[in-house]
Amino acid sequence: MPNQARIAMVEKAGADFEIVEKTIDDPGAHEVLVELAAVGVCHTDLAVQNGDLPTNFPVVLGHEGAGTVKAVGEHVRDLAPGDKVVLSYGSCGHCRPCEEGDPAYCLDFEALNFMNKRQGDEDAVFADGPNAAFFQQSSFATLSIAHERNVVKIEEDVDIALLGPLGCGIQTGAGAVLRTAKPQAGSALLVSGVGSVGMSAVMAARLAGCSTIVAVDMNAERLELAKELGATHSVEVSKDTDLGEEIRKIVAEGVDYAIECSGNANAARAAWGSLAKRGTMVVVGAPPSGTDYSFDANEQILSGRKIVGCVEGDSKVKQFIPELVRLHLQDRFPFDRLVKRYSFDDINQAVKDLHDGKVMKPILEMG
Numbered sequence: 001m002p003n004q005a006r007i008a009m010v011e012k013a014g015a016d017f018e019i020v021e022k023t024i025d026d027p028g029a030h031e032v033l034v035e036l037a038a039v040g041v042c043h044t045d046l047a048v049q050n051g052d053l054p055t056n057f058p059v060v061l062g063h064e065g066a067g068t069v070k071a072v073g074e075h076v077r078d079l080a081p082g083d084k085v086v087l088s089y090g091s092c093g094h095c096r097p098c099e100e101g102d103p104a105y106c107l108d109f110e111a112l113n114f115m116n117k118r119q120g121d122e123d124a125v126f127a128d129g130p131n132a133a134f135f136q137q138s139s140f141a142t143l144s145i146a147h148e149r150n151v152v153k154i155e156e157d158v159d160i161a162l163l164g165p166l167g168c169g170i171q172t173g174a175g176a177v178l179r180t181a182k183p184q185a186g187s188a189l190l191v192s193g194v195g196s197v198g199m200s201a202v203m204a205a206r207l208a209g210c211s212t213i214v215a216v217d218m219n220a221e222r223l224e225l226a227k228e229l230g231a232t233h234s235v236e237v238s239k240d241t242d243l244g245e246e247i248r249k250i251v252a253e254g255v256d257y258a259i260e261c262s263g264n265a266n267a268a269r270a271a272w273g274s275l276a277k278r279g280t281m282v283v284v285g286a287p288p289s290g291t292d293y294s295f296d297a298n299e300q301i302l303s304g305r306k307i308v309g310c311v312e313g314d315s316k317v318k319q320f321i322p323e324l325v326r327l328h329l330q331d332r333f334p335f336d337r338l339v340k341r342y343s344f345d346d347i348n349q350a351v352k353d354l355h356d357g358k359v360m361k362p363i364l365e366m367g
Helices: 043-049 111-112 169-183 196-208 220-229 243-250 265-273 299-305 316-328 343-357
Strands: 004-010 018-024 032-040 064-070 084-087 141-148 151-153 188-192 214-216 232-238 255-260 277-281 304-310 339-343 359-364
Touching: 004 141, 018 343, 032 084, 032 196, 043 316, 043 339, 043 343, 064 141, 141 220, 151 255, 169 196, 169 255, 169 277, 169 316, 188 196, 196 214, 196 220, 196 255, 214 220, 214 243, 214 265, 220 232, 232 243, 232 277, 255 265, 277 299, 316 343
Parallel strands: 188 214, 188 255, 214 232, 255 277, 277 304, 339 359
Antiparallel strands: 004 018, 032 064, 032 141, 032 359, 064 084, 084 151
16 A cells, blocks of 8 residues: 655755655565654755765655654565664675675665665655665655665664664764774773764763763864763864864873864864874764865874774664663763754754754654
8 A cells, every 4th residue: 555755855956855745665575664753864964965975866865764664575574563763874785895794884885875776676765756765764754665784673662763863973973982993991082073973972982981082172062061971171172273282281192092073174184183193083074075184194104193984983783773772771872962853844944953053963753
């Protein structure tokens, strides 16, 4: 029986979201139809909407969905109608990185997550509508089709509407620390840019036992929250700030790890200059396509510093997302403090508030 979905589509780069009603396809053999309770809004959605990152328009964006399974394809075995789920990123499952346990580096990542290549079926999600396989979910909608690989079952008794951001932004910040950097207890760690991703990195650094956690941002109010969530120090920066000098007032040798979440080239260079010898910078924040980060090669050689890219927090979603849920329920990972809830109908206001820095993590509720 056909299912009608309300979807927020973008007709072309730079356009606002328009909510329309369309008939959604049945799930393919390895797909799941999910009734969304809520979806987080991520800066990646905004970057794609504005044309700074690629996609094929018209499109339904949204990649932090959470809700209830409504139907499953004939070959789906681990999910059933009624299951509470979080939707995350897509991966093929059969390329070398996927087979070696690194699905965030899937060789088909761009096609499956940005270019709306539907993994589980060749038909369009909406026969007469926009592209709708963004991150294998296109969850700015009341109904979503996702592939079984990126659908994570949640066993705990928890407000499912809160959990969507775990599918991207929150797991990215937490995973950059816990799964990519993997700092030893007692390490010194810097987080550059404390939006929702950076705040998640701060909370994860506390979980990891870092003794010095320095939050860096231009926003004094956010720095105060970062200290409440685990930062031991904060540095409010401007274009004239010598971050390396400020950091060495806190840690004489520099920090062991820098988690760069801002996506700003100047901030990345400043974070690099704050590292101790043999320190590691994990680059998380996504700048516009074509952005260059330049560092002095001899400085890198002589310092032994490393720079590491990080996609989705190196997350194996079916293990890491439930782990973050458990930590949240133990009051050890209070990511709910980053969230503001909006009605789905107010999507354009939520997007504007995120763009203007008024909120860190909007959640659109469907009910």
